[in-house]
Amino acid sequence: MSEARRRGGAEAWARWAVATGLLTAERVDALLRAETADSTPSDAAIAALIDFRAALWPVLDALVDDHEPPAGEWEALRRNMVLAREAAVLPPAFPLRWQPGTDHLDDLRHALALxxxxxxxxxxxxxxxxxxxxxxxxxxxxxxxxxTRRWCSSQDCDNRDRARRHYSRARQRG
Ligand SMILES: [Zn+2]
Incomplete structure (x- = not known):
C-alpha cells in the first residue's frame, strides 16, 4: 500500500471512528496532523479492523432479528474482546471500566471491542x-x-426515505 493510499485509508477510518464515537473529532484531528509514520494505521491493523467490523455485522443482525448469533463471528468477537482486555488499562476508580491502552489509530480494533x-x-x-x-x-x-427511531441519521437516511416515499406517491398519482 502506498503512503498516500495508506493515509487516505487512515482518514476514512478516522472519520468512521468519530461517527461511531470511538474517538473524538479533536483527537482524530491531532492524530492525522501528526506527520510521523506511526500516526497512520498499519495495513495489518486496518485489515484486522475490517475483519472485526465484518464479524460484528451478523452478530448485531442476530440481536436485532432475535436469533442465535453465528458461531464463527461470535468466536471472532470473543477473541477480539480478549485481545482488547489484554491491551487495555484499568484505571483505579469505581465503577471499574476497561479503557483502550492508547487511542492510536492502530488500536481502533481494541477500542471497538471494548x-x-x-x-x-x-x-x-x-x-x-x-x-x-x-x-x-x-x-x-x-x-x-x-x-421508535428508524433511521441512522435524520439528515441522511430519513430524508432519503422521505424523498423515496414522496417520489413513489407522486408516481402513483401520475
Ligand atoms: Zn441509514
Missing part, C-alpha cells in the same frame, strides 16, 4: 436498531425518549 462489550452487556442492548433507510443497513443506538 465499546461492543459495553453495548452488548449493558443497558443499551434493547436500543440497538438497524437503519430502515434503503440500502443503508447501519446499526445505531436509539436514544430517543419514545424508542
Amino acid at each position: 465499546r461492543t462489550e459495553d453495548l452488548l452487556s449493558g443497558d443499551g442492548l434493547g436500543r440497538v436498531r438497524r437503519c430502515e433507510g434503503p440500502g443503508c443497513g447501519w446499526f445505531f443506538l436509539d436514544r430517543s425518549r419514545s424508542g
Whole structure:
C-alpha cells in the first residue's frame, strides 16, 4: 500500500471512528496532523479492523432479528474482546471500566471491542436498531425518549426515505 493510499485509508477510518464515537473529532484531528509514520494505521491493523467490523455485522443482525448469533463471528468477537482486555488499562476508580491502552489509530480494533462489550452487556442492548433507510443497513443506538427511531441519521437516511416515499406517491398519482 502506498503512503498516500495508506493515509487516505487512515482518514476514512478516522472519520468512521468519530461517527461511531470511538474517538473524538479533536483527537482524530491531532492524530492525522501528526506527520510521523506511526500516526497512520498499519495495513495489518486496518485489515484486522475490517475483519472485526465484518464479524460484528451478523452478530448485531442476530440481536436485532432475535436469533442465535453465528458461531464463527461470535468466536471472532470473543477473541477480539480478549485481545482488547489484554491491551487495555484499568484505571483505579469505581465503577471499574476497561479503557483502550492508547487511542492510536492502530488500536481502533481494541477500542471497538471494548465499546461492543459495553453495548452488548449493558443497558443499551434493547436500543440497538438497524437503519430502515434503503440500502443503508447501519446499526445505531436509539436514544430517543419514545424508542421508535428508524433511521441512522435524520439528515441522511430519513430524508432519503422521505424523498423515496414522496417520489413513489407522486408516481402513483401520475
Ligand atoms: Zn441509514
